[in-house]
Amino acid sequence: MAKNAAVLEYSPVQEREAVVVVGKESSGKSQLISSLTGGNAYSSNFRGTTVSCEVFSGSANEFIDTPGILLQSDSITTALALQKLNENETVLFVVKATQIGEDFKDLFPLLKGKRVAGVVTFWDKVRKTDDSSSLLMDISERTGIPLIPVDARHLNEVDRQAITNALQNPSQVTVSAAAIQPPWDVGPRKTPLEMRYLGPIVGLILLLVPAVLAVYCANHFADWLDPSIENLSQKLAASLASVPSPLKEILIGRYGLLTMGPLLFVWAVPTVLLYAFVVGCYKASGLLDRITVALHPAMRKIGMTGRDLVRVVMGFGCNVPAVINTRCCSSATRETTISAIAFGSACSYQFGATLAVFAAVSRPALVVPYLAYLVFSTMIYSRIVAGRMPNSPFLILSMDKPTFLELPRPKAIWAEARSTIIHFFRRAMPIFIGITIVASVLDWMGVINIIARRVQPVMTLFNLPAQASVAVVFSCIRKDAILLFTNDAGFAQLRNGQILTAVYLAGVLLPCLVTALTVAREKSARFALALMARQAAAAVTFTLILAWGTTLLNL
Numbered sequence: 001m002a003k004n005a006a007v008l009e010y011s012p013v014q015e016r017e018a019v020v021v022v023g024k025e026s027s028g029k030s031q032l033i034s035s036l037t038g039g040n041a042y043s044s045n046f047r048g049t050t051v052s053c054e055v056f057s058g059s060a061n062e063f064i065d066t067p068g069i070l071l072q073s074d075s076i077t078t079a080l081a082l083q084k085l086n087e088n089e090t091v092l093f094v095v096k097a098t099q100i101g102e103d104f105k106d107l108f109p110l111l112k113g114k115r116v117a118g119v120v121t122f123w124d125k126v127r128k129t130d131d132s133s134s135l136l137m138d139i140s141e142r143t144g145i146p147l148i149p150v151d152a153r154h155l156n157e158v159d160r161q162a163i164t165n166a167l168q169n170p171s172q173v174t175v176s177a178a179a180i181q182p183p184w185d186v187g188p189r190k191t192p193l194e195m196r197y198l199g200p201i202v203g204l205i206l207l208l209v210p211a212v213l214a215v216y217c218a219n220h221f222a223d224w225l226d227p228s229i230e231n232l233s234q235k236l237a238a239s240l241a242s243v244p245s246p247l248k249e250i251l252i253g254r255y256g257l258l259t260m261g262p263l264l265f266v267w268a269v270p271t272v273l274l275y276a277f278v279v280g281c282y283k284a285s286g287l288l289d290r291i292t293v294a295l296h297p298a299m300r301k302i303g304m305t306g307r308d309l310v311r312v313v314m315g316f317g318c319n320v321p322a323v324i325n326t327r328c329c330s331s332a333t334r335e336t337t338i339s340a341i342a343f344g345s346a347c348s349y350q351f352g353a354t355l356a357v358f359a360a361v362s363r364p365a366l367v368v369p370y371l372a373y374l375v376f377s378t379m380i381y382s383r384i385v386a387g388r389m390p391n392s393p394f395l396i397l398s399m400d401k402p403t404f405l406e407l408p409r410p411k412a413i414w415a416e417a418r419s420t421i422i423h424f425f426r427r428a429m430p431i432f433i434g435i436t437i438v439a440s441v442l443d444w445m446g447v448i449n450i451i452a453r454r455v456q457p458v459m460t461l462f463n464l465p466a467q468a469s470v471a472v473v474f475s476c477i478r479k480d481a482i483l484l485f486t487n488d489a490g491f492a493q494l495r496n497g498q499i500l501t502a503v504y505l506a507g508v509l510l511p512c513l514v515t516a517l518t519v520a521r522e523k524s525a526r527f528a529l530a531l532m533a534r535q536a537a538a539a540v541t542f543t544l545i546l547a548w549g550t551t552l553l554n555l
């Protein structure tokens with residue numbers, strides 16, 4: 001997130017006038033603010049990028065970035081943007097040249113009584129003719145507001161000056177409507193994603209690409225790096241053999257740092273980075289938006305919209321930002337979306353750890369049935385949570401024209417990858433190290449064996465050995481604790497069905513602790529507890545089906 005941004009609560013600075021920047025989703029508000037202030041207003045090419053109001057300082061003004069306004073939506077983000085609009089007198093109205101008629105028709109009535117300057121973004125997409133310039137002059141005359149056409153990604157000094165001047169003396173809007181008929185009808189080029197039957201298939205294939213790439217790259221990376229890391233950790237383990245307990249267990253015990261650390265680096269780090277890169281490219285290019293529009297009709301059947309699916313896909317990177325981003329979902333589907341993220345979005349840590357476990361038992365191909373069962377059970381779970389929602393008339397995809405595809409800019413991809421990397425090293429690593437230390441100390445004290453004996457009957461229910469409980473329990477704190485399975489010598493002897501069962505149970509039994517806390521903050525502690533109880537019940541049911549189904553089929 002932006003360093004120079006004071007989040008949400010805005011306190012005006014005397015010298016600089018506050019300007020609230022409003023417009024529809026993906027109209028270029030954040031991009032425009034970044035270009036005007038040099039700040040890092042987060043901008044990406046999917047609808048609903050901005051979910052809170054942040055303040056950025058320019059030379060003459062303070063710009064308040066707001067989420068896009070969706071008139072047909074009851075989302076928290078639309079309410080927040082309208083609240084900021086109410087609270088501020090001076091407005092920078094951002095409209096997209098390619099849908100100028102719709103933007104004015106829907107949003108202009110909200111501006112009556114405000115002091116407004118307008119910016120027409122995506123001017124680069126409109127073929128310039130005499131008509132286009134005279135249209136802007138005509139609108140300015142009718143509405144009384146100055147309009148500055150720009151490509152918000154590349155503001156020049158003339159644009160900047162024109163916007164600053166317009167904001168120094170913005171006009172008060174006195175009319176409440178402005179019907180505009182632009183002389184152009186520009187839309188993005190069609191792709192196979194927009195074809196009726198082919199679209200959903202192509203969308204599904206594209207959604208699977210990050211997982212396939214992650215499996216491929218992580219396997220190759222591990223083949224290349226594993227021998228040398230293994231060698232190094234063996235040497236280190238030998239030199240630490242005489243260290244006194246419990247330090248010895250913490251360092252080289254079966255759950256020790258030097259035992260688990262290499263697995264984390266060889267498997268989880270490349271998967272986390274790769275996911276961040278691919279999902280970053282999908283978001284920044286606009287492809288994710290187009291994929292989810294293609295899959296919207298199918299999503300309706302399970303009580304969600306294409307918009308909700310974007311958030312579920314974001315959860316494959318990390319569940320936390322995905323849950324926060326559901327603020328721009330309709331209240332009719334938000335709870336289902338959060339539940340689907342917590343249950344089925346195997347975050348990149350979880351996915352990396354899962355790959356490591358399958359590789360450690362020399363059965364990498366298990367990733368295919370694992371993903372298939374995860375997707376299948378998530379769809380059924382979401383359908384149950386949605387209740388009567390699939391029949392609801394509110395299940396619409398609130399949007400205007402399709403998103404323009406663009407080559408993902410390195411800056412936008414880096415913005416995605418950067419936050420993932422920082423999150424991994426600052427947040428995820430310390431918690432993982434904490435888990436390995438706690439597990440090692442408990443193991444040294446003999447507590448793990450006692451717990452394993454106690455939960456034996458529960459594990460027997462799932463046809464799993466008692467020792468599997470350690471990884472299951474710690475996975476409820478952090479998903480990469482799934483790696484702990486690899487340190488049970490007997491695990492490699494289990495049947496394919498048992499290995500799938502163990503990894504699936506650890507992955508879905510409960511959301512990780514940080515996700516659960518985020519859900520509680522976003523909704524309420526009560527909602528989070530109910531979600532966890534419902535998820536645990538569903539996870540137990542699906543795991544029982546998997547465990548005894550594979551046993552019956554002798555898989």
Ligand SMILES: Nc1nc2c(ncn2[C@@H]2O[C@H](COP(=O)(O)OP(=O)(O)OP(=O)(O)O)[C@@H](O)[C@H]2O)c(=O)[nH]1
Pocket residue numbers: 023024025026027028029030031032042043044045046047048049050051066067068069121122123124125150151152153284
């Ligand atoms: N071609 C073109 N692309 C633009 C222009 N302005 C913004 N974009 C791109 O449009 C996409 C959306 O821009 P954002 O600034 O995130 O839009 P926003 O209005 O803040 O969107 P939300 O936060 O979702 O409401 C990004 O990929 C931008 O690079 C423009 O003038 N021309």
Ligand SMILES: [Mg+2]
Pocket residue numbers: 029030031042043049050065066067068
């Ligand atoms: Mg934005």
